Amino acid sequence: MSKKYPIADKQVSILSGAAIFIKKDLFFKVSGFDEKIFLYHEDDDLSIRLKKELGPLMYINNSVITHVGGGSSSRNTSIASLKGLLYG
Numbered sequence: 001m002s003k004k005y006p007i008a009d010k011q012v013s014i015l016s017g018a019a020i021f022i023k024k025d026l027f028f029k030v031s032g033f034d035e036k037i038f039l040y041h042e043d044d045d046l047s048i049r050l051k052k053e054l055g056p057l058m059y060i061n062n063s064v065i066t067h068v069g070g071g072s073s074s075r076n077t078s079i080a081s082l083k084g085l086l087y088g
Contacts, residue, residue: 006061007061010061011059014057015043017033017046018067020043020046029053029054030046030049034046
């Protein structure tokens with residue numbers, strides 16, 4: 001399944017942790033990433049807190065992010081289901 005990204009700048013409800021661009025003081029204002037949240041969902045939680053504290057989140061279509069190296073394991077459906085209960 002491929003992700004469909006907006007074709008223009010647009011307000012979004014969740015940002016990808018791999019591509020969040022935010023001022024350091026604002027990141028710390030909302031206490032940054034929650035270390036108690038396991039893999040993949042910490043960016044969802046951060047997005048919810050940023051939106052609540054600071055207002056709309058934006059996807060910028062013409063931005064370019066270069067991710068050098070790294071890797072991860074596959075997503076866990078039971079954790080994704082739990083997230084749906086918590087934030088749904």
